[in-house]
Amino acid sequence: MKVTDLVVAASIVALALLLSYAMFLGGIGPVPVRSELRTLALNYILLTYNPAKIIYSALAPEGVTAIVWDYRGLDTYFETAVMFLAIISVVALTHGCKVRIGLGKGGMSLIVKTTTRILMPLIVLAGVSITMHGWLTPGGGFQGGATIAVATVLALVTYSIDTLAKHGIRKKILLAMRSTGLIGIALTAVALLIIGLAVGVNAYIFQNQERIGSPLAFPAYFSGTPTGGSLLFYNLFEAFAVSAGLSLAIIVTSLREEEVKETLRGEGVE
Amino acid sequence: MIDLIAALLMAVAAVTSIVFTYLAVVEKNLIQAVVFSAVQSTMYALIYFLLMAPDIVLVYLPVGVGIYPAIILLLIKKTDKVDE
Numbered sequence: 001m002k003v004t005d006l007v008v009a010a011s012i013v014a015l016a017l018l019l020s021y022a023m024f025l026g027g028i029g030p031v032p033v034r035s036e037l038r039t040l041a042l043n044y045i046l047l048t049y050n051p052a053k054i055i056y057s058a059l060a061p062e063g064v065t066a067i068v069w070d071y072r073g074l075d076t077y078f079e080t081a082v083m084f085l086a087i088i089s090v091v092a093l094t095h096g097c098k099v100r101i102g103l104g105k106g107g108m109s110l111i112v113k114t115t116t117r118i119l120m121p122l123i124v125l126a127g128v129s130i131t132m133h134g135w136l137t138p139g140g141g142f143q144g145g146a147t148i149a150v151a152t153v154l155a156l157v158t159y160s161i162d163t164l165a166k167h168g169i170r171k172k173i174l175l176a177m178r179s180t181g182l183i184g185i186a187l188t189a190v191a192l193l194i195i196g197l198a199v200g201v202n203a204y205i206f207q208n209q210e211r212i213g214s215p216l217a218f219p220a221y222f223s224g225t226p227t228g229g230s231l232l233f234y235n236l237f238e239a240f241a242v243s244a245g246l247s248l249a250i251i252v253t254s255l256r257e258e259e260v261k262e263t264l265r266g267e268g269v270e
Numbered sequence: 271m272i273d274l275i276a277a278l279l280m281a282v283a284a285v286t287s288i289v290f291t292y293l294a295v296v297e298k299n300l301i302q303a304v305v306f307s308a309v310q311s312t313m314y315a316l317i318y319f320l321l322m323a324p325d326i327v328l329v330y331l332p333v334g335v336g337i338y339p340a341i342i343l344l345l346i347k348k349t350d351k352v353d354e
Contacts, residue, residue, distance in 0.1 A: 009292045013285050064325045130328060138324035146329060150336040157340070246337055253344045 044071070049226070054209050059220040060135040060228030068140065069234040073206035076234075077189060080241065084182055087245045091175060094252050096263045099165040103256055107160040116158040123151040127243070134235040135228030141238025148239065149246035161254055174248040181241025188233040192216045206230075276320045283320075287313035298353050300346045308339045 022028055032038075037045075048066045050057040058066035068076050107113060131144030155164060164170075189206050195216060196203025202214040208229040209217045218229030287310045294306035311334030318326045 005293075005296060009289050012292055013288050016285070016288055139328050140325065143325065143328035143332075146332040146337065150332045153336055153340045250337065250340060250344070253341050257348065 054217075055212060058208055058228060058231065059226055060231050061226060062135050062137060062140075062228070064138065065134050065140045065228065065231055065235070069231050070206070070208045070228075073189065073234075077185060077206075080182065080185060080238065083245060084178065084241070087178065087249055090249055090252050091171065094255055094260060094263075097255050097259050098263075099161055099170070099255070100259050101162045101165060103258060104160045104162060107163065108158045112158050116154050120151045120154060123154070124148055127151070127239070131235050131239040135226065135231040141235040142242050144235070145239040145242025146246060148243035149250070152243075152247035153250055156250060156254055161251065161256070164251065169247065169251070171248060171251060174244045174251070177244035178241050178248060181237045181239075181244065184237035184240070185234060188230055188237065191230075192218070280317050280320045283313040283316045287317075300351055300353055301343065303353075304339050304342050304346070307342075308335050311335055311338070 019028075023031070044063055044067060047053060047056045048058055048063040049061045051059065058070040060066045060070070127144045127147035127150075129144075130139035130147055131141055134140035134144065152164070152169070155169075192203045192207045192214075193205055196214065199216075201216060203216050204211060204214060207214060207216065208231070209220060218227075218233075220226060220229050290306045290310040290313065294303045294310065297303040297306060311330065315327050315330040315334060318324075318330060
């Protein structure tokens, strides 16, 4: 590290500190008063879990999940679709490439492998726990799914792509899981609408509890514990989709040169 | 008092993240740059935690420290390790 580096870093830090001080003094724009809770935030806090006003409520104690999947469900659906599209394009780039077993050296030392074998179930368990409590405590489908995907990363680095392929973690299966998750989310979104059409009652897409003009609702309690109605299904399917999607992205990026080159050359000849 | 401690910790984490962002940008060794970037992610996760946004922390930790460096390292493995 050179002296110039230090000087530049120090000056950037000084600029950031000066800017934040100016902002604190109100020099850049008005600063909202801290004790004041804005009306929008107050509404969400009062209505997220409110059995007295079910018509506006998601009946889930966790406000963020309620906003993400109930009040602003359509936004999240398209976000998930965008991520699906990104992963589809990564897969399309390496279309036709297959894992050839026996190319690598077979991973790291026995110590690392054993440690990973102990750690991996714990990581997966933490991910499942984050998912399954998504409507009660902070967390949810994306968080849990990303945590589960970390286990795949660990397995890929310490064992090898061969071992994953041998244990059935292949591109096709992961892509099928990812698609199942997305279809599950879409079906949950229109489930009440389909029931409403069949029974002949009004219903909306992304409906969770009873809404104005629609008496249909997902079951809000399971043996006395709040389930957040549709939030349970959204979280489960999202965890499914995200864990499979991120694992797929990791596996596709770790394909070795020999495997990719062969396919690309073959396509050029045709 | 707790508010003040939290604010101070946030300030320290924010300043550290700036330094590590700068280091990640100028570093010629790409693997070291990824590590600097991961440290910056950790600092951001700490800030989110202190700002009482645990949902974001739970996304940021696996993505910013686990998956993102892993993908970048895998890609660096396929190219040059040093940025010319």
